[in-house]
Amino acid sequence: MKIWLDGGLQDIDSARVSVLDHGLTVGDGIFETMKAADGRPFALTRHLDRLTRSARGLGLPDPDHEEIRRACAAVLEANPMPLGRLRLTYTGGHGPLGSDRGDRGTTLVVALGETAPRPDSTAVITVPWTRNERGALAGLKTTSYAENVVALARAREHGASEALFANTVGQLCEGTGSNVFVVLDGEIHTPPLASGCLAGITRALTVEWTGAKETELPLDVLERAEEVFLTSTLRDVQAVHRIDDRELPGAPGPVTAKAMRIFAERAADDLDP
Numbered sequence: 047m048k049i050w051l052d053g054g055l056q057d058i059d060s061a062r063v064s065v066l067d068h069g070l071t072v073g074d075g076i077f078e079t080m081k082a083a084d085g086r087p088f089a090l091t092r093h094l095d096r097l098t099r100s101a102r103g104l105g106l107p108d109p110d111h112e113e114i115r116r117a118c119a120a121v122l123e124a125n126p127m128p129l130g131r132l133r134l135t136y137t138g139g140h141g142p143l144g145s146d147r148g149d150r151g152t153t154l155v156v157a158l159g160e161t162a163p164r165p166d167s168t169a170v171i172t173v174p175w176t177r178n179e180r181g182a183l184a185g186l187k188t189t190s191y192a193e194n195v196v197a198l199a200r201a202r203e204h205g206a207s208e209a210l211f212a213n214t215v216g217q218l219c220e221g222t223g224s225n226v227f228v229v230l231d232g233e234i235h236t237p238p239l240a241s242g243c244l245a246g247i248t249r250a251l252t253v254e255w256t257g258a259k260e261t262e263l264p265l266d267v268l269e270r271a272e273e274v275f276l277t278s279t280l281r282d283v284q285a286v287h288r289i290d291d292r293e294l295p296g297a298p299g300p301v302t303a304k305a306m307r308i309f310a311e312r313a314a315d316d317l318d319p
């Protein structure tokens with residue numbers, strides 16, 4: 047398995063970054079996860095644009111899109127697989143032991159892992175911890191993801207694949223690695239970006255392609271929504287068949303099934319929408 051590090055391809059078993067990399071010591075880094083079917087990345091331009099927004103939010107230098115495009119192409123070519131998770135990680139680089147950043151330049155890693163197509167529906171839980179919509183990292187895709195690690199582990203303990211958060215004022219926000227949509231009176235709604243959720247690329251495409259509305263929603267909307275679905279790079283549009291103890295028999299329901307179909311068709315039409 048080959049990855050990209052320090053400007054070229056390296057063997058994954060011997061590739062090394064500093065043990066003092068600020069991404070490791072304090073989570074001072076950002077990332078993107080892309081889907082690559084048959085070696086072709088989906089929505090690369092949108093992912094690069096979000097990487098730049100995250101970099102600016104953290105005060106990291108703008109990432110070099112040309113280098114990253116070359117890196118993605120090289121990694122995909124070196125590791126052929128039917129369905130891959132292409133992961134860009136960009137950190138503050140070698141730094142001091144505290145929160146001050148060093149001055150020796152950033153670290154860029156592009157890696158690829160094999161993944162399987164997701165099931166059409168899944169179970170989720172809600173968790174008591176909140177997303178901070180007013181935090182310095184709100185809306186940024188940073189490597190400070192340990193809160194998501196804890197929440198996802200809780201979900202796994204309950205036989206679920208995702209945990210949903212409310213924000214600090216009790217509004218529905220997002221999952222550990224996905225955005226959430228609900229169907230109310232036959233119409234699709236998703237929390238606005240002001241809720242503190244990540245500007246998911248699958249979310250944006252789903253809003254664009256289905257006409258879903260961005261609506262502030264209380265967390266307990268999950269107790270009465272007719273249908274619920276998740277969106278993310280590796281889930282696309284995925285129905286929810288259980289939320290905590292509430293079963294949603296027949297998921298995907300008709301509105302979700304239609305959104306899944308539209309997403310699949312439009313994504314197949316254009317690899318970089």
Ligand SMILES: Cc1ncc(COP(=O)(O)O)c(C=O)c1O
Binds near residue numbers: 249
């Ligand atoms: C916290 C969070 N929310 C939402 C998403 C979904 O975003 P995307 O559709 O761009 O994968 C992700 C991405 O994995 C995420 O990490």
